[in-house]
Amino acid sequence: MRILVVEDNEGIAAGLRSNLMQRGYAVDVCATVAQAWGALTAERFDAVLLDLGLPDGDGSEVVRRLRAQIARPGLSPLSQLKPLPDPSTPVLILTARDQVQDRVAGLNLGADDYLVKPFDMDELEARLRAMMRRAAGQASPVIRYADLEVDPAAHIIRKAGQKVEISPREFAVLWALLLARGRVLSRPQIEEHLYSWGDQVESNAVEVYVHHLRKKLGQKIIVTMRGVGYFMPQEQE
Template identity: 50%
Template sequence: MRILLVEDDRLLGDGLRAGLIQAGYVVDWVQDGAAAELALNTHRFSAVVLDWNLPRADGLTVLRRVRQRGDATPVLMLTARDSIEDRVTGLDGGADDYLVKPVAMAELAARLRALIRRSSGVSEAVFRFGDLALDPARRQVSVGERSVELSVREFDVLALLIGQPERPLGREQIEEALYGWGEEVESNAIEVHIHHLRKKLGNDWIKTLRGVGYLLNPEKR
């Protein structure tokens, strides 16, 4: 899942980025409010980790502008502001969650998983589609009683498909969700991941809609 990290402290930002990548996220990092707005205007993210005190536009201003234009991307505010009034202001300004620095990476990763899960309309911690189960926290997949070993990218493609099971996803949509800025993407990378998923899950689990994209087979539900 692709995360936008907005943090102007270079040392903290570098640590957060490394920790989120280790937790399985693709992370794009910007260091001011104007860059955050530009990124959100031009790219889709599964969630945003947003600092409050930022140059060129503070986090609350960015958040309000994002919500005013109808962007419902889950936003977790991560800030040193720890008063009740600040928490209320942040949440009422459109934040979906609020964490006070310093933060434990395990908690940040768990809260992001919860935000992304809820934005997909899933209440359980594990995504299920028929006999297929995907656990984002443990990064485990099973079909019935059979455990399925997937690569990082294969897992992420499957997580996208199971998170939006009724909507086909095109190659460009999947690429945008899986690859951060500056990453090299082979022209057939998504097709290769889908091919490997079919071999590991079973050929009939993923359907191709020509000219549209991929989705989980509704008959397997």
């Protein structure tokens, strides 16, 4: 799962990045509104952690512009070539502004949650997971699929009641496919969930992770659509 942190305080940004990476997330960091918008235009993120007081403007502008990205008919072919950020990307505001009106304004603008600094990392991660779960239409904190139970909080997978040991990146691949079940994800789309900027991407990494998951969870758990990508069927008996 890939997170964009938008925070101009280097110490806070570094702490968030380190803590989240230790918990199995891929994390990228921006310090300005312009950088954040450039990142959201170029990449796909599972969630955004957004500070409000940024050097070149208010972080709420990122939320406003993000939620305004609705496909409109009649766009010229040239304009359609420019990628649009996903307007449904979950956003959690992290700020020192603790007044009720600030929280109300942020949520009304389109943020999914609001957390006041200083905060506890366990609470932040719990809110982050809940936010992404809602965005995926998943009410329960544990996903059940066939004979699997997947707990994203503990990064634990059980098959027929037995715990299965998998690596953080194997978990990230499974989680991405599970949330998108019924839809094919290409290799680049899966890689977006695995790597931060600057990470070395091995050409066959996704194939290796899929191979390991099939060995551990069953050959039919992930289906290959040759030349397109991978998917998990919507339902599996």
